[in-house]
Amino acid sequence: MKILYFSWVRSKIGLAEETVTAPNRVNNVASFLAWMETRGPNYADALANPAIVRIAVNQDYASANHPINNDDEVALFPPVTGG
Amino acid sequence: MKILYFSWVRSKIGLAEETVTAPNRVNNVASFLAWMETRGPNYADALANPAIVRIAVNQDYASANHPINNDDEVALFPPVTGG
Amino acid sequence: MAIYVQSEDFDLSAELKQLTANTASTIGAVVSFVGLVRDIIGETSLTALELEHYPGMTERQLAAIEAEAHQRWSPIKTLIIHRYGRLHPGDQIVLTIVASTHRATAFDACRFLIDRLKTDAPFWKQEETTQGTHWVASREEDNQASARWKNKTSTNLE
Amino acid sequence: MAIYVQSEDFDLSAELKQLTANTASTIGAVVSFVGLVRDIIGETSLTALELEHYPGMTERQLAAIEAEAHQRWSPIKTLIIHRYGRLHPGDQIVLTIVASTHRATAFDACRFLIDRLKTDAPFWKQEETTQGTHWVASREEDNQASARWKNKTSTNLE
Numbered sequence: 354m355k356i357l358y359f360s361w362v363r364s365k366i367g368l369a370e371e372t373v374t375a376p377n378r379v380n381n382v383a384s385f386l387a388w389m390e391t392r393g394p395n396y397a398d399a400l401a402n403p404a405i406v407r408i409a410v411n412q413d414y415a416s417a418n419h420p421i422n423n424d425d426e427v428a429l430f431p432p433v434t435g436g
Numbered sequence: 437m438k439i440l441y442f443s444w445v446r447s448k449i450g451l452a453e454e455t456v457t458a459p460n461r462v463n464n465v466a467s468f469l470a471w472m473e474t475r476g477p478n479y480a481d482a483l484a485n486p487a488i489v490r491i492a493v494n495q496d497y498a499s500a501n502h503p504i505n506n507d508d509e510v511a512l513f514p515p516v517t518g519g
Numbered sequence: 520m521a522i523y524v525q526s527e528d529f530d531l532s533a534e535l536k537q538l539t540a541n542t543a544s545t546i547g548a549v550v551s552f553v554g555l556v557r558d559i560i561g562e563t564s565l566t567a568l569e570l571e572h573y574p575g576m577t578e579r580q581l582a583a584i585e586a587e588a589h590q591r592w593s594p595i596k597t598l599i600i601h602r603y604g605r606l607h608p609g610d611q612i613v614l615t616i617v618a619s620t621h622r623a624t625a626f627d628a629c630r631f632l633i634d635r636l637k638t639d640a641p642f643w644k645q646e647e648t649t650q651g652t653h654w655v656a657s658r659e660e661d662n663q664a665s666a667r668w669k670n671k672t673s674t675n676l677e
Numbered sequence: 678m679a680i681y682v683q684s685e686d687f688d689l690s691a692e693l694k695q696l697t698a699n700t701a702s703t704i705g706a707v708v709s710f711v712g713l714v715r716d717i718i719g720e721t722s723l724t725a726l727e728l729e730h731y732p733g734m735t736e737r738q739l740a741a742i743e744a745e746a747h748q749r750w751s752p753i754k755t756l757i758i759h760r761y762g763r764l765h766p767g768d769q770i771v772l773t774i775v776a777s778t779h780r781a782t783a784f785d786a787c788r789f790l791i792d793r794l795k796t797d798a799p800f801w802k803q804e805e806t807t808q809g810t811h812w813v814a815s816r817e818e819d820n821q822a823s824a825r826w827k828n829k830t831s832t833n834l835e
């Protein structure tokens with residue numbers, strides 16, 4: 354899957370985007386986030402406070418039980434501040 | 437006093453403005469309007485329906501008991517339709 | 520805080536720039552209302568609109584409306600332009616702009632300006648249509664929109 | 678119905694004219710919101726603003742907001758422009774315009790567009806100030822302003 358990072362989530366993780374293959378146990382947003390936190394201290398740090406991290410799957414906001422698979426484009430970012 | 441007329445009140449009365457001296461009994465908006473209606477059929481016609489005639493004294497909207505004297509600028513017109 | 524009663528057209532961008540220029544301020548939100556001459560009124564095609572007004576009283580009433588807006592929503596910057604004379608379909612008639620720090624104030628105050636202008640400013644429209652010429656009647660919706668501000672102590676429309 | 682996500686500035690008058698031109702329509706009211714880069718945030722002077730966004734998702738979210746507005750308030754004409762990149766105090770950031778027959782609809786729909794844009798469109802502001810550089814935090818007021826449209830069945834804000 355393709356994962357994109359924006360704003361301070363990007364800074365903390367140290368990447369703007371990456372293409373990875375998630376393990377089999379990752380099948381929805383909740384399991385995706387649980388797996389991401391194990392990928393290193395930079396990931397754990399960026400995702401430490403779930404209240405201020407938003408997730409989009411294929412460019413739509415997604416809730417915890419939204420399905421995720423390896424063909425998806427997933428994005429992690431803070432609450433938006435445009436306008 | 438100077439009296440101004442606008443929109444269809446002007447058309448019905450047939451004047452845009454006039455300077456007149458009101459009789460002594462005219463001392464407020466109510467007595468002014470009562471007097472005006474007696475000034476001719478064009479005045480009576482223009483003022484026949486008080487619900488759709490507005491009055492301003494010295495360029496402010498005025499209610500029935502607002503004082504009027506011969507130094508005032510008085511205006512009669514329909515409900516406004518600007519904007 | 521400015522009022523223009525004029526026969527000439529206006530340029531919204533230029534007015535907005537002037538209103539917000541050189542303020543060294545905290546202005547982040549600008550809401551503007553532009554009223555246009557409609558082409559079609561009900562079933563009828565409009566050919567022209569003649570706008571009459573009461574010089575002197577117009578400026579006085581607009582200034583009162585603007586002053587009340589500044590009393591309710593301070594600090595704001597405001598501009599009102601209203602045209603008179605002969606206009607045609609698509610022409611701009613009126614402009615109200617409010618600039619403020621945040622948008623809730625700008626929306627509320629701009630709506631207040633135009634709602635009150637509609638019932639208080641002494642303008643009268645005469646429509647020339649394919650069916651003939653007539654003076655426009657006032658709208659009950661406009662009276663209601665203006666009156667609701669009288670009972671409103673909060674700036675929140677909800 | 679149009680959306681532009683661009684680094685270039687925009688001209689409000691030109692956009693308004695284009696939105697309302699050639700409609701042979703009943704458009705009489707145009708409400709627009711313009712967001713500007715503020716000079717002063719609290720006690721701090723802003724020197725520049727860097728606007729990051731998520732290309733693709735931005736357009737998708739703005740289109741969804743616009744479509745919902747057209748569902749709620751038909752018929753209307755709408756335009757959304759949002760800039761990205763490096764901006765400076767006083768610069769225009771965002772524009773939402775709604776043109777309609779009457780002003781109540783135009784005000785409500787324009788406010789809806791910007792309220793929802795603030796919480797849904799994936800933009801992030803980084804402020805460069807005399808005190809340093811930081812990412813802007815989201816405002817709780819924005820969440821409330823956006824959420825209130827979810828429970829609103831009427832177009833009347835009262």
